[in-house]
Amino acid sequence: MSRLTPAVTDSDHILGPPNAPATLVEYGDYECPYCGMAFPIVEAVRRRMGDDLRFVFRHFPLTRIHPHAQHAAEMAEAGAEWGKFWQMHALLYQNQQALEDPDLLLYAAQVGIPPEEAVTALRTHAFAPRVREHFRSGVRSGVNGTPTFFINGVRHDGEWDEPSLIAAVQNAALEGSRR
Secondary structure, eight states: OOBOSSOOOTTSEEESOTTOSEEEEEEEOTTOHHHHHHHHHHHHHHHHHGGGEEEEEEEOOOTTTOTTHHHHHHHHHHHHHTTOHHHHHHHHHHTTTOOSHHHHHHHHHHHTOOHHHHHHHHHHTTTHHHHHHHHHHHHHTTOOSSSEEEETTEEEOSOOSHHHHHHHHHHHHHHHHHO
């Protein structure tokens, strides 16, 4: 049984209350078609669970098979710098077939990142260390593909269709609320 390393901290990208009885962590890649399929499922789980769920996203770009994933993750981090991580995150998944640098710059403008800041972020790879930090934490946690989910710190190796993931998170929430 793989455990999440490191545990969730304030430096993570988090939606939901810190005291939620269930925490769902996803390691994802913006160019991965399976992550694209998981995006609306995670959104449905979040809606269903409400304040009983804390959702965390960490980058795990599989650059050998997804050549645009690294820059997409860096642009998501640029979004975070401007308080727009979740808006950029959604745009990247909703536009998975268009992740070339000009597309990323367009998405940055749509969420309100100044164009010169977005260009600089991509050109200098200013956010590559943050993406690399996420990737390394995934490797330490036993991640070898995307999406990979952890529920309350334990790797979820079961199905991740909507009913299965909701059931797994609900069970974790029940156990978490008993503690």
